[in-house]
Amino acid sequence: MTVQRLLVSFGRFWWDFIVGDTPEIAVGVACLMVVGWFLARGLSAAAVVVLPVAVIALLVASLYRGMRSA
Amino acid sequence: MTAEILVALSVFGACSVEMVEALTIVMASGFTRGWRSALEGSALAVVCLAILVAAVGPALIHYVPLYVLRLVVGSLLLVLGLQWLRKAVLRASGYKAKHDEEAIYRREVERLSGQPRSGSGRDATGFVIAFKGVFLEGMEVIMIVLTLGLSSGYLGVATVAAAAAVVVIGAIGVVVARQLSEVPENGMKLGVGLMLVTFGTFWGGEGAGVRWPGSDLALLGLLAIYAAITWAAVATLTRTRALGAAEPT
Numbered sequence: 001m002t003v004q005r006l007l008v009s010f011g012r013f014w015w016d017f018i019v020g021d022t023p024e025i026a027v028g029v030a031c032l033m034v035v036g037w038f039l040a041r042g043l044s045a046a047a048v049v050v051l052p053v054a055v056i057a058l059l060v061a062s063l064y065r066g067m068r069s070a
Numbered sequence: 071m072t073a074e075i076l077v078a079l080s081v082f083g084a085c086s087v088e089m090v091e092a093l094t095i096v097m098a099s100g101f102t103r104g105w106r107s108a109l110e111g112s113a114l115a116v117v118c119l120a121i122l123v124a125a126v127g128p129a130l131i132h133y134v135p136l137y138v139l140r141l142v143v144g145s146l147l148l149v150l151g152l153q154w155l156r157k158a159v160l161r162a163s164g165y166k167a168k169h170d171e172e173a174i175y176r177r178e179v180e181r182l183s184g185q186p187r188s189g190s191g192r193d194a195t196g197f198v199i200a201f202k203g204v205f206l207e208g209m210e211v212i213m214i215v216l217t218l219g220l221s222s223g224y225l226g227v228a229t230v231a232a233a234a235a236v237v238v239i240g241a242i243g244v245v246v247a248r249q250l251s252e253v254p255e256n257g258m259k260l261g262v263g264l265m266l267v268t269f270g271t272f273w274g275g276e277g278a279g280v281r282w283p284g285s286d287l288a289l290l291g292l293l294a295i296y297a298a299i300t301w302a303a304v305a306t307l308t309r310t311r312a313l314g315a316a317e318p319t
Contacts, residue, residue, distance in 0.1 A: 013209070018146070022153055029148045033141060033274055040279030047280040052292060055148065055271055056299050062156045063303055067310070070165040 024065060028058040073286045076293075077222045078231040080265035083258050084214045085235035088207040090255055093243040095203030098178035103196025110192070111200030119208040123216070130220055137277050143217040144274025150213070151266025158260035159300060163307035168256055214266075221273045264300060268293045 019026045032054050039047035092112075100108035130139065160166035178199075211232055219228030272282060272289055282288035 013206075017210075017213075018149055020153065022156065025152045025156070026149055029145050029152070029270075029274075032148070033145050033278055036275055036278035036280060037141075040275070044279070044281055047275065047278070048282060051271055051275050051280065052295060055152070055267060056296070059152055059155060059267075059299070060303070062152065063159055063307065066156055066160045067165050067307060070160065 022062055022065075025058060025062050028054075028061070032058070072289055073222050074224050074227055076265060076269070076289055077218050077224050078227050080262055080269065081215055081218055081228045081231035082235045083262035083265070085211045085232045086239050087255055087258050087262060088211045089235055089239035092204045092207035093239060094174055095178060095207075096200045097243065098174075099196045099200045099203070102179050102183050103193040103199070107193040107196035108200040111197040111202075112204045115201045115204035115208060118205060119212055123212055127216060127220070127225070130216065131225075137279075139277070140221050140273040141277025143221045144270050144272070144277050146213070146217055146270070147266045148270030148274055150210075151263050151268075151270050154259050154263030155267055155300060156263075158256055158263055159303050159307065161256050162260065162304045164311050165307060218269060221269070260300065264293060264296050267296055 032051065035054070036047055036051050039050055096108050096112050099111070157166065161168050215228045215232045216225075219225035222228075268289055271292055275282065284291070
């Protein structure tokens with residue numbers, strides 16, 4: 001029982017830490033890394049531009065969501 | 071050298087922010103439930119965190135390939151950095167209430183004062199509250215120290231910067247006692263968020279196989295771009311909020 005509670009608390013900690021109230025950021029970053037991985041294999045120069053632009057887009061989208069829910 | 075300085079600054083800033091939050095809880099516990107329990111709870115949390123670092127740190131260095139480490143660490147830093155940056159921008163533009171340590175302290179004191187004390191010298195509530203506060207905030211510090219330190223190869227620099235933050239904020243806490251609200255937490259969060267997003271993009275990209283032009287110097291370029299966007303976001307949101315407030319209902 002104690003082990004189960006510990007595991008649940010451990011899982012909850014990581015969920016709150018990574019996802020929390022901004023699931024769009026967690027999902028967005030995961031997608032970004034997959035896209036970066038594929039781009040780096042054929043179009044490394046494009047990846048240099050695409051990654052920062054996508055990060056900015058993610059920030060703006062998350063800010064918009066935060067602004068709407070405020 | 072560029073990466074080394076940025077790593078030190080990022081770790082120092084992030085640890086300072088987390089330390090302010092932990093110290094607020096420890097002081098609330100100390101003043102209401104007694105210092106012995108609060109300090110013992112904090113000390114045990116620090117020991118647990120040290121054991122965790124000693125167990126996880128070397129294992130990560132020896133058994134995980136660097137590119138995997140950088141991909142995972144880069145992703146984690148990006149998530150954490152974007153969360154911090156989002157929160158700081160919303161607070162700076164007035165869309166979210168500022169993190170008020172004074173209010174949190176008062177709330178904690180009120181909550182702890184209402185609970186019955188145990189008879190002997192050691193108070194279980196004070197001990198547990200201090201332990202949880204230091205352990206949870208410390209976990210974030212460890213994450214930042216390990217991820218930034220291991221990916222950059224400057225684990226020593228990251229550890230020293232974290233220790234310096236603990237000493238500096240601890241000293242401020244002791245000297246100014248309950249005036250932790252004076253620490254410009256939102257500004258620090260904004261700065262650290264920017265650096266975490268910068269490192270996250272850089273290492274996440276390197277882990278994925280991207281070759282950044284200018285190597286470490288690309289960090290400065292990314293930081294400048296993100297700083298400009300953040301500044302523009304704060305200005306735009308502040309203006310939008312002001313316009314919204316001025317509109318007749």
